[in-house]
Amino acid sequence: MIGKLRGIIDSIDEDNIILDVNGVGYMVFCSSRTIAALPPEGEAAQLIIETHVREDHINLYGFPDAIERDWFRLLTGVQRVGNKMALTILGAYTPEQIAHAIMARDTAAFSRISGVGPKLAERIVTELKDKVTKLPTSEFRVQSSESGKKKVSAPADNATEDAISALVNLGYTRSEAYGAALKAKQNAGEKANLDQLIKLSLKELVRG
Numbered sequence: 613m614i615g616k617l618r619g620i621i622d623s624i625d626e627d628n629i630i631l632d633v634n635g636v637g638y639m640v641f642c643s644s645r646t647i648a649a650l651p652p653e654g655e656a657a658q659l660i661i662e663t664h665v666r667e668d669h670i671n672l673y674g675f676p677d678a679i680e681r682d683w684f685r686l687l688t689g690v691q692r693v694g695n696k697m698a699l700t701i702l703g704a705y706t707p708e709q710i711a712h713a714i715m716a717r718d719t720a721a722f723s724r725i726s727g728v729g730p731k732l733a734e735r736i737v738t739e740l741k742d743k744v745t746k747l748p749t750s751e752f753r754v755q756s757s758e759s760g761k762k763k764v765s766a767p768a769d770n771a772t773e774d775a776i777s778a779l780v781n782l783g784y785t786r787s788e789a790y791g792a793a794l795k796a797k798q799n800a801g802e803k804a805n806l807d808q809l810i811k812l813s814l815k816e817l818v819r820g
Contacts, residue, residue: 613663614638614661614663614672615660615661615663616658616659616660616661617631617633617638617640617658617659617661617672617674618633618656618657618658619631619632619633619634619638619656619657620632620654620655620656620657621650621651621652621653621654621655621656621657622637622653623653624647624650624652624653626644626647627641627642627644627647627696627699628640628641628642629642629647629650629657629674631657631659631674638672639672640659640661640672640673640674641671641672641673641674641695641699642659642673642674642675642699643675643680643699643700643702643703644699644700644703645702645703645706646659646674646675646676646680646702646703649676659674659675659676660674660675660676660677660678660680660681661673661674661675661681662674662675662681662684662685664695671695673695673699679707679747680702680707682747683702683707683710683747684698684699684702686740686743686744686747687701687702687710687736687740689739690735690736690739690740691735691739692732692735693732693736697727697728700725700726700727700728701722701725701728704724704725705721707747708791709721709787709791711744711747712787712790712791712794713737713786713787714736714737714740714741714744715741715744715745715790716776716786716787716789716790717737717741717786718737718785718786718787718790719733719734719736719737720733720785720786721733721785721786721787722736722737771804771805771806771809772793772794772797772809774806775789775793775796775806775809775810775813776789776790776793777789778806778810779792779793779810779813779814779817784817788817789813791816792813792814792816792817793809793813795812795813795816796808796809796812796813796815796816797809799812800812
C-alpha cells in the first residue's frame, strides 16, 4: 500500500495530477482545493495517499495532510458517499467547515454542493454527528485526549445554543453561527451570558 508520495508534478488535470516519482508517473486524484494549492507543473510536491484497490483498478487519492485523509475516510463511510463525492465535499469545504456544518446540523451547507441532495445531506449529518468530535482539527476549541491529539469540542450549554439561534435569525447560516459561537464561548469562558456570547459572536463574524 502507498501511504505517501513525493515527486515532481508532471501534469495537472481537473481532478487529478500525475506525480513523477523517480521516473514513474502516478495518477493521483485530489480535491479541487488540494489541486489549487499545489505548486505548478515541474515543481516538487508531497501528498499523503489513500490507496483503494479493486478488482478492476487501483486508485490513489492525495491529500495535503493526514487530517484531510482521515476526513475522506469518514465521509466515504457514509452510505451513498463514494470517493468522488467525498473529494467534491472536501473541495467545497475545509475539514473544519465540514465539522461545523455537521455539528450545527446545517444540512443546507451540504445541499449547496453539486450532487448532494437534501436526503444525502441529512444522511451525512445524521451518520457523522457522533463521529465528528473524534477527529483532530486545527481551528476548533480543543480538549486533551489520551493520545495527545486535539479534538473538536462541542458547545452544549443553553446560552451557546440560544446564541446560535439568535445569529441564525439575523441571517447567518447555522455553520457560520456555530463557528462564531464556539470561538466566542472559548474567549468568554464558561460563565458568559447570552448577551455576551451574541456580542462576541458578532465580532467573530465581522472579522471573518
